[in-house]
Amino acid sequence: MLSFTRIIAILGAGLVFAGPSWAQDADSQSADGELRIDEVLEQVESRGQRPAPIRARNGGPLQISGMQVAGTSPVTSGTAFNPAISVILDTVFSRQFSGEALEPAGFGGDHSHSHDHSHGEGGGHSHGIEEGFQVREVELVFSGSVDPFFDLLIQAVIFDGGVELEEGFVTTTALPAGLQIKGGKFRSDIGYINRQHTHDWDFTDQPLVVENMFGDEGLTELGAQLSWVAPTDTYTRLGVEVLAGDNPGVSTQSEEAEALGLETSSEPRLFTAFAKFGPDLGYDHALLAGLSGGFSDVWQSVAESGDEALDGSAWFVGADAVYKYDSGKPFGQGDWVVQGEYFYRERNLDYIQNGSIARTGKFRQDGFYAQTLYGFQPRWNAGLRYEALGLTNETFFDGLNEEAGTTYRYAGQISFLPTEFSRLRFQLSHTEPGDAPHGDHIDRHDGFWRADLQFTFSLGVHGAHDF
DSSP states (O other): OOOHHHHHHHHHHHTTSOGGGGGGGGGGBOTTSOBOHHHHHHHHHHHTOOOOOBOOTTSSOEEETTEEEOOOBOOOOOOTTSOEEEEEEEEEEEEEEESOOOOOTTOTTTOOOSTTOOOTTTOOOOOSOOSEEEEEEEEEEEEEEEETTEEEEEEEEEETTEEEEEEEEEEESOOSTTEEEEEEEEEOOSSSGGGSOGGGOSSSSOOHHHHHHHOTTOSEEEEEEEEEEOSSSSEEEEEEEEEOOOBTTTBBOOTTTGGGTOOOOOSOOEEEEEEEEEOOOOSSEEEEEEEEEEEEEEEEEEOTTSSEEEEEEEEEEEEEEEEEEOOOOGGGTTOEEEEEEEEEEEEEEEEEETTEEEEEEEEEEEEEEEEEEEEEETTEEEEEEEEEEEEEEEEEETTEEEEOOOEEEEEEEEEEEEETTEEEEEEEEEEEOOOEEETTEEEOOOOEEEEEEEEEEEEEOOOOOBO
């Protein structure tokens, strides 16, 4: 009879071997049928077998406890006919205690903090922060393997106004040569933070440049994505997206456009591309850098009066980088995260008045943020963020230049995570909205202070996040 010690040793060796390998080990049994552990371990050492590497669903490096795990094998949930289900509650208490909260100069028409703000087809709720107590959203997530060829994710959001489908898409899992197709409603892979949901942010609010260029919900669209992971030592992922084009920042078509005689365009109207690069820096360090951009031939806005409109096209480009350091200490102590993004957009528009083109012009805007996060104690982290929106903030109409000021925001936060299922966060921020031109005079703002207290709780199985 096998002793307890031998059983443990056999099981440990079994983790290293592939299933069929045991058939080849029949010669390692003694005459009485017992395995000779010394021969098994010798074979393990001589074969040098290692567990198969893993990779995130999008083909990128998987992030586990702050460490990058490289590999090539696809990950499947193993939950066919039994999807993983999670519920996430995100609540915020916010108080503005100094100054007057104003929209960033030059961006007030694209973005709103109100729950009434709608983005194209499905938008009804906002990720912005309101004064007082707020249940920002309750997320319901269902994910799993449909079959050996497809994975499915459904994410619905419950908010004051009802229920909204935030994401619902399928991804292929068995295409050859590092290819993957995604289809449905999903968050675009432009930039870095656009892929993250509200509860994944390192601060209570998302950066100004993302919020004001792509709306409260970021660039989330109906469409399809094709991506490719190159077979190289340096992680390289390239992709293109064909999207409906209902985003207020970079692609939108007004319902009143046809009544004004403006040309309408059928979907898709927005086309994007991205590239991600992640050099191998070892187990303690990880870096992911990216470039992205997009173009739409339709951007329209009709005035409330109904006899004035802007009509034209828009394009944008961006760059992002994220560096992570894993100290190896428990519960995130000593870990560092440094990240930043920059976006620039340009709109080429005609000013339509009473059905005819009165003027032509360009709108140029950009912005960036840089932030860092440090785990100063087990389960505790603190972060700082610096932002500038509208470094370029110009409107040209037939040679006439109108320029708005730059908005700056400074924020600091401290978070406590009792477990991986809960988080408490305090954030203090100061915003300087910049100078906004209004005719011949300029309004100057001293800025305002805001304090946020955020509580995030989750139930159920929540899949590992991408890098």
